Amino acid sequence: MIKTVKDVALAGKSVIMRVDFNVPMKDGVVQDDTRIMAALPTIKYILEQSPRSLVLMSHLGDPDKDAKKAQEKAEKDGKAFDKEKFIAGKNRMAPVAAYLESKLGKKVEFAPSCMGQKAKVDSLPAGGVLMLENTRFHKEETAKDAASQEVLAKELATYGEVFVNDAFGTAHRAHASTATIAKFMKVNVGGFLMEKEVKYLDPMISNPPKPMTAIIGGAKVSSKIAVLESLLKNASALIIGGGMAYTFLKAQGHTVGKSLVEDEFIDTAKSLLSAAAAQHVKIILPVDHVCGDGFSPDAKVTNVPGLDIPDGQMGMDVGPKTIALYTETILASKSIVWNGPVGVFEFDAFAKGTETVARLVADATGKGAISVVGGGDSVAAVNKFNIADKMSHVSTGGGASLEFLEGKILPGIAVLETK
Template identity: 40%
Template sequence: MTKDIKTIDDFNFENQTALIRVDFNVPVNKSYKITDDTRIQYSIPTIQKILSEKGKIVIISHFGRPKGVPLKTHSLKFLVDYLSQKLKVSVSFFGDCIGETALKKVNKLKNGEILLLENLRFYKEEEKENDNFAFELSKLGDIYVNDAFSVAHRFHTSITVLPKFFGKKKCIGLLMKREIQYLNQFLYGKGKRPITILLGGSKISSKIDIIENLINFADYILIGGGMSYPFIKIKGGKIGNSLIEEYEKTEKTLKKIFHKYQNKIDIIHLPIDVIAADSFKNEAHTKTLPIDSIPNGWMGLDIGPRTIKKFCAIIEKSKTILWNGPMGVFEFQNFSSGTRSIAKTIANITEKGAFSLIGGGDSIASLRIENCDKKISYLSTGGGAMLDSLKSEMLPGIKAII
C-alpha cells in the first residue's frame, strides 16, 4: 500500500456527502435476480463506515454496455430493494446521474441517507474521459471515494477524470484497499515461499508482461489453457488446430523471454498432456495426447491427467498461490476436469494454511461449481484490473487518487 493513497479512514464523513464510485455491474438472471453479489458484498463495509459517521451517500456505477443509450434493460433500479435489505437503510433512486434535478435530490439528503443514481454509461461521455461530464458529476459530492477496483484499469470519466475536481478530498474505499494490499504480496514477493502463479485462459497477449514481471520472484509459474499453445509451438511442438491467440504478435516477445530468462526458464511449467477433441463442442470425440503431438484436425481443450497431477503436486507444496484463468474450455462439462481439479486443490491447500488469491470470472465460477469459493483467502473482484496490477503498473484509477 503506498503511503500517498488516502483511504476512507483518512476522512471524517459527518455532514459530508460521499460520492462513491462502485462497480455494481453484477450478473443477473432474466428476472433481474442477482446471481453473484460478490462485488456488492465487498463494497458494503465502505458504505457502512460512512453511514456510521453520519455521512450522506451518493452511489454511482455502470451496468452492462448500453453504449450511451438509456435502456430500461440496463437501469440500476433493480438494485434498490436488494441494497435496502443488505444495508438495512432505505435506499432512494433517481433515474439520471447528472443535472439540476439530480443535484436537488442530493441536496435534500440527510445524514445517514443513501441515493443511488442511474447507470453512468447511459452517457457515452463516461467511456471517453470527458471533462464536462466529470464536472457535472463532481457537483454531487464533497468527497470522492473510488471503491470500484474491477474498473480501476479503465480510462473512464468517473475513474480518471472525476477525482481531479475534488482536490485533496478524494480517497479509495475498503474494497480497493484490500485488493491493493493482497496484490502487493505478489508484486513485491512478500508472500511466504514457495510462491506459485497459475495463469490460464486464451489471451496470452495480456499476460506476457505479467510473466516477465513475476518471473523475478515467483518459484513456479504454471501455464495452462489456450495460452500454453504458443509456448509449445515456439518449442517446435505440433498443436494441431488448438486455438492460438495473436501468435504473430506474441511470437517475438515469447522468444525474447526464453532468451532473456534462460537461467530462470525452469520456473515456467507447461502442460505435458491434453484432452484433445476433433471439434469445438462438448460431445466431440476425445483422446489424451502429449501436448506437443496434437495432429491436424484435433485441438487441445483441457489439460490432461499427467498435467493435473504435476500442477496439483506443485500447488500442494506452495504457501502463496495466485490464479487467473481456466485450464481449458471448462464451460463444456467434458473439458472442465483440469480447471475443477485446480480449484479443489487450491481450496484444500488454503485450508491447510496457504494464502490464495484468485481473480477472473471463469476461475471464480469454477470454484463455485466445486463449492469451494468460501475456502479461498481472497477472491479478487477484478480480472482485468488484477492482471494490469501484476504487470507492475499503477492502475489509472489509483493514480487519479494520488
C-alpha cells in the same frame, strides 16, 4: 497503502462513492449480487459514521454497445427493435437501487440522471442514501478528452465533500466517475474492497512470499504477454495452461494437432521461455493432454499420453501426468496467483484440470499459502466448483486485476491518497 474511509472523518460530511454495480440483469431483475454484496461493508461503515448524505454512482453495461449488438441480432432475425425499451430493461440503475435497499435495510432514493441532481442531494434527510442513474448514459463519462470528462466530473463533485472509490472493477478506466472527479475533491480515499484488492494483488508483483507460483491460463498468449513478463520477475514457478499453452509447445517444436495456436506469437513464446530460463523460473507446460475432435461439449474425448498431439485432435485439457506436476508445485508454494483456466472447464468432459487446480490452490491455502484468484474465468471456475471461500482473495475485477498484475498503474487507484 491507500488511505481508506477509516482514515478520514465522515461525521456530518456529504460523501460521493463510486461502486461497481455492473451486475447481470434480466428483465430488470438482478441475476448475480456478488458485486453489490462486496460493496456493502464500506457502505454500512460510512452510514455508521453519521454522514450528512451518501451518493452512490456506477455504470451498468455499455448502453450504446449493448443496444447496437442487440439491434444487429434483431435485424438478423427479422425482428423489430426498440432501443429505449431495451435500455430500460437492461441498463437502468433503478432496479439495482431497489435491490440495494432490500439488502441494506434502509431507504435508497433514486436520481434519474447524474447531472442536475444537487437539489435532490441537498434535500436528502441526514444520513440519506441516493443512487444516481447509469454514469454511462452520459457521453462525458468515457470521453477521450479531459475537458469533456470534466463537465461530468465537476457536477459529480458538487454532490459530496469526500470521494470514496470502492469500484476496483473499473479502477483501470480513466473515466469521469472513477478518476477525473478526484481533481475536484479535497478528500479522495478507497473503500474496504479497494483496500483488500490492493493488499492482496500488490505483493504478488512486488514481494510475494517464496516460493511463489503463478498459474496463467486462458485462450491466447497475446492477451497475457504483459502479465507473464511481470510475474516472471518474482515467480519461482510459472504454470502455463489453457489454449495459450499450445503456442508455447509449438515454439518448442512439438506437434499440436488442430489446437489453438497464435503463430504470430511463436517468437514471443520463445523469448518468454528464454527469459524464464535466464531468471531460473521453472516453466510447467502440459506433458500430456485430454483432446477432442472439435471444440464442443460433445466432442469425442481422446487421451494423449505424451507431449505431441496428433493431427485432427485439439488440446482441450491437461492429462494426469501434468496434474501430477501441478500438484507437486502448487502444494509446495507459499504464495499463488491464478489467472485463467488450464482447460475448457465450461465443458464437463474437459473440466478436470481446472477443477484440480482450484482444489490444489484451496488445499495450499489451507496449509498457510496466500492465494489470489485474479478475476475473469478463474473466478467463474472457483465459483463453479464452490470453493471461492477457500481462497485468500478472489478479485472482483477481471480487466483491472489483469492490468494490476501486469504492473500497470490503475487510474482509479492512482488518484487516491496514500499513507
